[in-house]
Amino acid sequence: MSRPPRAFLVAVPGLLLAAFGAVHPAQLDAATAPWWTTLHVILLPVFPLLGLAQWSLLTSAPPWLRWPGRVAAFGYAAFYGGLDAVAGIAAGTVVHAQHGATPVVGAVFTAGDLVGHLGAACFLVASALIVVAAVLRAGWRAGPGGVVLLLASVSFLDSHIFWPRGVVTMLGVAAGMSWLSFAGERGAAPSQG
Template sequence: MLAWAGCLGYAAYCSGLDAVAGISAGTVDGLGVHGVVGDLFAAGDELGRAGVHALTAAAAATCVVLLRRHGARVLPGAVVVLRACWSFLDSHIFWPRGVFTMLGFAVGFAPPTLAASRGGGDARPARPAGRTLTKS
């Protein structure tokens, strides 16, 4: 649930970042309105930070689940992904650090993705939510 909530938060807040700092600030700047663009970028930065915190929560929760199911082989990727989340807070996608941050995500997601796709470990299916029927 935490991973899903984090994904939802990331999608919502980072979409807000793009709308406020990208679309709105670009439109206002193109119209020649001065003094507002900085405020729009500041609001976008706040939305982006909230989105990255949500992404970090989603990544951490996912790594915990994968660790329980697939063991320590997911730890190197988890460390790299969480480090990339920290770097993403203020680097976004901008050269040079942001580009390396994005590469960190790609490299970091590889071990957990491979572990999950290969199975192995404790591949117990999740228990269904709600009541379970027992034989009496």
């Protein structure tokens, strides 16, 4: 695949999540519960695409970076999907059924936050390994994209995709991944495996 399409493809998940973040309710209450639930059903297959983009960016990394990075990308997809299902779909369903927030919703959010933090931490680890691999391949050309991706990955630890910070975070993820895709292609041929 040529550089522009790959650079675009790895940016698409972040761009989609930024767009969805712009319409994500700031609060979950009886009025927003139906859209909250529906949005998280829609997002269920979108969030793992970030892990797929990470997996792709690790293709040409040396095995000692590639495999731990791919395990972390998988961990992100699995655990962050749990957040989406629990704090998104389940919490929205509970609030809608109970016509408002109750202590049950707090317990649901606590469970969702736990898996979400694990997922976001895995995302950060995979991003750091992507940056190391890109710097090894492309040197200083990878620097700007690496800085943007790492800053966005740290922000993702607690920003989710909520407006405005989460939207900016996802735009940073998209820009950083795209930049690193361009920079990484200038290195040696991809390794196999």
